[in-house]
Structure formats: structure tokens, C-alpha cells
Amino acid sequence: MLWRAVGLLVLLDVALSASIIKELPGFPGHLPFKLETGYIGVGELDDAQLFYYFIESERSPKQDPLFLWLTGGPGCSSFSGLVYEIGPLSFNYANSSRTKPQFSLNPYSWTKVANIIFLDQPIGTGFSYAKNWTGYNTLNDTLAATDSYNFLRKWLIGHPEFLANSLYITGDSYGGKIVPIIAKKISEGNEAGIEPMMNLKGYVSGNPVTDENIDSNARVPFAHLNALISDELFESTERNCKGKYVDPDPNNTLCIKDLLRVEECLEKVNMEHILEPACAFLSPKPKTLKWDSSILIEDTKYFLSLRRASPEPWCRYYSHIYSYIWANDKIVQKALHVRExxxxxxxxxxxxxxxxxDVISTIEYHRYLITKGYRALIYSGDQDMIIPYVGTQTWIKSLNLTIQYDWQPWFVDGQVAGYTRQYYKIPSSFTFTTVKGGGHTAPEYKPKECLAMICRWLAYYPI
Structure with a gap:
């Protein structure tokens, strides 16, 4: 046992390189919550230095669950999840200028009910970096999950007061793809007796990338369900393409012709939320029906050169410019203890x-976690055409779970907030829910409803 104790002490020394942040530029006065930032080294010789923001639960840090939160991309900073989705800070647009962004408190933060680690992963994301340039050239799904798993091990060794808290691996978009891979590693590590033992209870994935073919193939039926293509065009495309809309046979001219007509109908639609305007900063290349992960990431250079000629149309992405201005401020980086x-x-x-x-599909990871008895919550904004809810329903159906509570509405303030279905396969439970009016991803569009959703699920109440 001596070797194990020595090993844990070495890890502990690394994990304690963290700072408590009491004030932040742009927020008046002291922060009314506990914020910690820091780096943890993982990989060979700790070459990968992963940056994180940790915010304690505003309710009961000792009793509330611990979330590891992964934002998508791959390559999107967890700061985006913190300020635009589920964290306690939001930009105060009314009082912000292009040079001095200001914050206000988010009344719908998930830190009302959970401790959350917002992790910048993989290497090269946000403030995370590699000591050696070769570390940037070997990134993939498996490595991202392995690094995140080892990060969490070290973080918990440095924060033993949270070892007893219920642990959930959470994330959205491309982060939702990495979530079940990490959860499986934790489960296997616990079974192998790897220290520290983690109190994993389940996982949460929002608008998750899961299976590249299923996710992308669902865009055509989703477009039809939302009246973006006609009945006749959908029926013709379905017949001629035989339900296969991704990488069609180039010799199937009828299918190719139909898909080109579909693209004409969809090319000016905002895929992240079909009811909001498509913005000019997006990559000018066509939004093809073939899977392309770059569709999940904005064209930063073009975006930063954007100038609004008029107040209309309003685009959600205009608000993202404040994160660039704020996070690149040297005063801010010093306050966050970012390494110069x-x-x-x-x-x-x-x-x-x-x-x-390198992981084309995570369906088998979900299947594994179900057999091990972990809880799962999968949610989808129902206006998202990047990862349509109909595709998510398709891969969930392939799990062959038993329906416990069939399709039914759920409510917030007496209004329909979405629809849900709960499955069970002893000893696990699996919940799928849509968020009405939500896009990619849901909490940015429907924060109040998503807070209600996570509160009920954590409390084992029907959503």
C-alpha cells in the first residue's frame, strides 16, 4: 500500500496548483459564489496543462452533486458554457461596451444545485496548453477522454472533500460525445480499484454528438417535420436515396438531384436554431448534408471583423464578441491566474x-453504462438541426430499452417546456427529453426551463 500512498501524494502536489478568485473585472464587488481556477497536468510528464474553472454549489457544496462539464467543438472553451449556458455569470449587454464587458448574475445557473468543474479540453482549448508543441498534433476523442479522466482523478485527490459527493459527467454538443467515454473509463477504473474511487452516479448529455451517420442523416426528416422541405420533395428524396442522405452513391443521379434541391431549401437556414436568423460570420462554405464537425464551430476571424450595419436582424452570435474582448484582456487573465x-x-x-x-459512434458506450446501472439524462433543443432530436431518438431506440413513462409533456410555469420519455433497464434509468424552443444547445436558449429540468432529474422527480 506504500506505493499507492506515495503515488497519490505526487498527484496531490500537482492538483493543488489552484487559486481562489474573489473578484473579477466586469463584476461589481466580491463574487457571491466560490470560484477557483487552475491547471492540472496530465499525459506524459504532465505535458498537457488543462485549465479549469470550478464553482461551488450556491446551495450546499457538501451535499450537492459534483458535475464535470465539457463544452463542445471540439475546441470550444468551457467559459462558453459558464457564461452563455449554465454558469452563474452572464454578460450584461445593456451595460457593456465593446471595450468593457460587464457581468450580471444568472438566476438560472446550474450552480444553484450542483458544484461544477468547467474544463477546457482538449489541449489547445481556451487556456489549456501543451508544454511541447507535439502535444497539439495527436488530439483525438480517445485522448481527450483519457486526459479528462486523469484530470478528474487528480482534481479529486486535491479536493478530497468532494470524493463523497455524487458525481455526474456532463456536457453538450461535441462534449456530449466525450461524456459517455469518460463515464465508462471511471466505471472501469472503479472496478479495477484505481484510486481515488469515484462516486459516479450517472451522466448528462445535451444535444449530443453520438453517431455521425445517424446524427447527420436525421437532418432531412427533421427538415420535413418542420416544414422546411415539402412533402413531395421528402418523399422523393426518401424513395430515391432509400433513407440514406449522408455520403450517397454518386451514381444515383435521382438521389443526388433530390439532395441538391434539399440543400437549396436549407442553405439559408440557421442550423443551430431554425427560427433565428442565419448570421454572416458563419463559414461561407455550403452547409452540406455530409457530416462536418466544423459546422459546430464559428469562423472566429470573420466573426471578429463583423460590423453591424443596422440593428436588424438581431443575431445571437453578436453577444459572443464580449467573451473575446474579456478573456483576452491581460488584466482579466491576471485575475484568473492564467500563465503568461x-x-x-x-x-x-x-x-x-x-x-x-477516432470514435465514430458512442452508442456502445451508452449501452455499457446502462448495464452498469448508471442514470442518464439526454436532452435536445427541438429547434436544433445540427444534432436533430429525431436522430437522438433513433440511436436511443437502438438500445432496446423498456419504456417506463411514455411520451408526455413537461411544464414550467404552467407552460409546455418540452416532451419526455423515461426508460428503464434494471438497475439503470434513462431519460430523454426535448426542450421546446431550444437550439444548439438548449440552455443558451431556454435557461429557466433547463434549470427546472436538471433540478427535477437530480431530485429523482418526473421531469
């Missing part, structure tokens, strides 16, 4: 990553 000289420029989503998508 480790990154050239902070970007919300790093498109320059050399990243290999």
Missing part, C-alpha cells in the same frame, strides 16, 4: 486544432 505566455490568443472555439474523430 502559454497561449497566443484566447478564442471561444479553436478551429486550428488538429483533431481526429
Amino acid at each position: 505566455g502559454t497561449i497566443e490568443k484566447w478564442v471561444r472555439c479553436n478551429k486550428s486544432l488538429i483533431y481526429s474523430e
Whole structure:
């Protein structure tokens, strides 16, 4: 047992390189919550230095669950999840200027009910960096999950007061793809007796990338369900393409012709939320029906050069510019204890990553976790055409689970907030829910409803 104790002490020394932040530029006075930032080294010789923001639960840090939160991309900073989705801070647009962004408190933060670690992963995301440049050239899904798993091990060794808390691996978009891979590693590590033992209870994935073919193939039926293509065009496309809309046979001219007509109908639609305007900063290349992970990441350079000629149309992405201004401020970086000289420029989503998508489908990871008895919550904004809810329903159906509570509405303030279905396969439970009016991803569009959703699920109440 001596070798184990020595090993844990070595890890502990690394994990304690953290700072408590009491004030932040742009927020008046002291922060009314506990914020910690820091780096933890993982990989060979701790070459990968992963940056994180940790915010304690505003209710009961000792009793509330611990979330590890992963934002998507791959390559999008967890700061995006913190300020635009589920964290306690939001930009105060009314009082912000282009040079001095201001914050206000988010009344719908998930830190009302959970302790949350917002992790910048993989290497090259946000403030995370590699000591050796070769570390940027070997990124893939498996490595991202392994690094995140080892990060969490070290973080818990440095924060033993949270070892007893219920642990949930959470994230959305491409982060939702990595979530079940990490959860499986934790489960296997616990079974192998790897220290520290983690109190894993389940996982949460929002608008999750899961299976590249299923996710992308669902865009055509989703478009039809939302009246973006006609009945006749959908029926013709379904017949001629035989239900296969991704990488069609180039010799199938009828299918190709139909898909081109479908693209004409969809090319000016905002895929992140079909009811909101498509903005000019998005990559000018066509939004093809073939899977392309870059569709999940904004074109930063073009976005930053954007100038609004008129107040209309309003685009949600205009608000993202405040994160670039704030996070690149040297005063802000000093306040966050960012290591000087480790990154050239902070970007919300790093498109320059050399990243290999080596896990094509995570369906088997979900299947494994179900057999081990872990809880799962999968939610989808129902206006998202990047990862349509109909595709998510397709892969969930392939799990062959028993329906416990069939399709039914759930409510917030007496209004329909979405629809849900709960499955069970002893000893686990699996919940799928849509968020009405939500896009990619749901909490940014429907924060109040998503807080209600996570509160009920954590409390084992029907959503």
C-alpha cells in the first residue's frame, strides 16, 4: 500500500496548483459564489496543462452533486458554457461596451444545485496548453477522454472533500460525445480499484454528438417535420436515396438531384436554431448534408471583423464578441491566474486544432453504462438541426430499452417546456427529453426551463 500512498501524494502536489478568485473585472464587488481556477497536468510528464474553472454549489457544496462539464467543438472553451449556458455569470449587454464587458448574475445557473468543474479540453482549448508543441498534433476523442479522466482523478485527490459527493459527467454538443467515454473509463477504473474511487452516479448529455451517420442523416426528416422541405420533395428524396442522405452513391443521379434541391431549401437556414436568423460570420462554405464537425464551430476571424450595419436582424452570435474582448484582456487573465505566455490568443472555439474523430459512434458506450446501472439524462433543443432530436431518438431506440413513462409533456410555469420519455433497464434509468424552443444547445436558449429540468432529474422527480 506504500506505493499507492506515495503515488497519490505526487498527484496531490500537482492538483493543488489552484487559486481562489474573489473578484473579477466586469463584476461589481466580491463574487457571491466560490470560484477557483487552475491547471492540472496530465499525459506524459504532465505535458498537457488543462485549465479549469470550478464553482461551488450556491446551495450546499457538501451535499450537492459534483458535475464535470465539457463544452463542445471540439475546441470550444468551457467559459462558453459558464457564461452563455449554465454558469452563474452572464454578460450584461445593456451595460457593456465593446471595450468593457460587464457581468450580471444568472438566476438560472446550474450552480444553484450542483458544484461544477468547467474544463477546457482538449489541449489547445481556451487556456489549456501543451508544454511541447507535439502535444497539439495527436488530439483525438480517445485522448481527450483519457486526459479528462486523469484530470478528474487528480482534481479529486486535491479536493478530497468532494470524493463523497455524487458525481455526474456532463456536457453538450461535441462534449456530449466525450461524456459517455469518460463515464465508462471511471466505471472501469472503479472496478479495477484505481484510486481515488469515484462516486459516479450517472451522466448528462445535451444535444449530443453520438453517431455521425445517424446524427447527420436525421437532418432531412427533421427538415420535413418542420416544414422546411415539402412533402413531395421528402418523399422523393426518401424513395430515391432509400433513407440514406449522408455520403450517397454518386451514381444515383435521382438521389443526388433530390439532395441538391434539399440543400437549396436549407442553405439559408440557421442550423443551430431554425427560427433565428442565419448570421454572416458563419463559414461561407455550403452547409452540406455530409457530416462536418466544423459546422459546430464559428469562423472566429470573420466573426471578429463583423460590423453591424443596422440593428436588424438581431443575431445571437453578436453577444459572443464580449467573451473575446474579456478573456483576452491581460488584466482579466491576471485575475484568473492564467500563465503568461502559454497561449497566443484566447478564442471561444479553436478551429486550428488538429483533431481526429477516432470514435465514430458512442452508442456502445451508452449501452455499457446502462448495464452498469448508471442514470442518464439526454436532452435536445427541438429547434436544433445540427444534432436533430429525431436522430437522438433513433440511436436511443437502438438500445432496446423498456419504456417506463411514455411520451408526455413537461411544464414550467404552467407552460409546455418540452416532451419526455423515461426508460428503464434494471438497475439503470434513462431519460430523454426535448426542450421546446431550444437550439444548439438548449440552455443558451431556454435557461429557466433547463434549470427546472436538471433540478427535477437530480431530485429523482418526473421531469
